[in-house]
Amino acid sequence: MPKISQKGINMPESPIRKLVPYAEKAKSKGHHVYHLNIGQPDIKTPQGALQAVKDANFEVLEYSHSAGFESYRKKLATYYQGHHLNVDFSDIIITTGGSEALMFALGSTLDPDDEIIIPEPFYANYNGFSISNGVKIVPVMSSIDNGFALPSISEFEKLITPKTKAILICNPGNPTGYLYSEQEMQQLTDLVVKHDLFLIADEVYREFAYDGFKHISVMSIPALANHAIMVDSVSKRYSMCGARIGCIVSKNKELMTAAMKFAQARLSPPTFAQIASEAALDTPESYFDEVITEYRERRDVFIKALQEIDGVQVTAPHGSFYCVAKFPVKNADDFAKWLLEDYDLNGETVMIAPAAGFYSTPGVGLDEARMAYVLKKEDLLRSAQILKEALKVYQGIEK
Known part of the structure; x- marks a missing residue:
């Protein structure tokens, strides 16, 4: 059988997308998954951009x-x-x-x-x-x-x-x-x-x-x-x-x-x-004013809720729409899988991106995760609540 390249072997999995099968399995069980793992904005695309494609002939x-x-x-x-x-x-x-x-x-x-x-x-x-x-x-x-x-x-x-x-x-x-x-x-x-x-x-x-x-x-x-x-x-x-x-x-x-x-x-x-x-590019500046205001409010709500969870360390970022938080767990990758495979709070769970995949130094960031605050404020608050309750259970298992 022909061998694939060493380059192909060395190519890393995406820490953002590699847990998708676990999320799909959770959804197949009827669970709602809050996606904190990926920076997919829910803000509407400017209508002018969509209309230009429709009008193209x-x-x-x-x-x-x-x-x-x-x-x-x-x-x-x-x-x-x-x-x-x-x-x-x-x-x-x-x-x-x-x-x-x-x-x-x-x-x-x-x-x-x-x-x-x-x-x-x-x-x-x-x-x-x-x-x-x-x-x-x-x-x-x-x-x-x-x-x-x-x-x-x-x-x-x-x-x-x-x-x-x-x-x-x-x-x-x-x-x-x-x-x-x-x-x-x-x-x-x-x-x-x-x-x-x-x-x-x-x-x-x-x-x-x-x-x-x-x-x-x-x-x-x-x-x-x-x-x-x-x-x-x-x-x-x-x-x-x-x-x-x-x-x-x-x-x-x-x-x-x-x-x-x-x-x-x-x-x-x-x-x-x-x-x-x-x-x-014809989008008015007011679009950005509204978007930035919305993300700033989402950040404030989410970061405050995370900071209120025992053992979680996170600071408020001044740009983009991501944060990296340190969790009171030994391995955030295992925790992320467990959240999707084995945990739900009233039929709901969250998907996070383990941060070790954002480092090239081996063994670093094992207890950290990246989260995107691209969801509505009420969904972010609910996600933080799920994480808070999940950590209580997980820490007992991990011990």
Whole structure:
């Protein structure tokens, strides 16, 4: 029998999706499952985006330009300029989701066995993207004790070798919700300029900043003109996860020429989704005001309820719509499975994402879980209540 690749063997399971069979089994028993495991917003997609697809009239559904519709890239550049980012449409390549943008970024900046430094915990698919490109992740640890703030720059410097080519951040963070300060972004800027590295910033949650905190984009820092690569997506901004449209943005022309080769190899991004995404840019600012207000209220309700559970440690994030909580259990993966297989509170249970899958360091984050506060406030309160009661039972079993 032919053997699969070592790369295929090493490809990690998604901590977000690997428990789906357990959730399906729970539902087959008639249980209602509250999905805290995945960042699927329940906010309605802007009607204009949906209507644009309905109104599209084609006799032939053709390829688009490999970089995406020029009209969309120009409109997107105008959007960025409105947020004080010096971006021209020629600095943008439209991709099939933020995931493909990350793949293009890694493929254009790192060769097999090169190293990329990433603060952990980090978005779980960074592991998979790196394995796909033969790249080695070098993690630098952040801590729940300070809300997963940027680790000391001295810790980064200790890890830089001749094989180090880039630093990757998610800002605001997935899974932590941490929003990097202006001072932290300046520290990273000084570091990558000093060591002549790329700074890849996954900014797909850039609109979701709370409590007066401001998102600082890598594209707003002049010193990073040749170092910065921004990854963006419509998935969360417009509640359009199924569109699978993102982009890679950089002022570095050599980098974008390389990325364009990857774009040409996959031919073009999807036409209907580009139509929807271009139309979504007409969404009024009031849409975001309402969405951010709603998520901030959800965060406040959920975090307060979690903090009232004995033994749970969690801080209020200032961005995105995720939090990482430390639970009074030995293994959050076992706890997550148990919640779905063996526990319900009046026919209801919850699904969480064990956080060990968001680390690359073995044995770290075993008692942590990521949760997304993308449900209605009453559902979040109910989820916290279920977790509170479930922990009382589980701790007795675990002992």
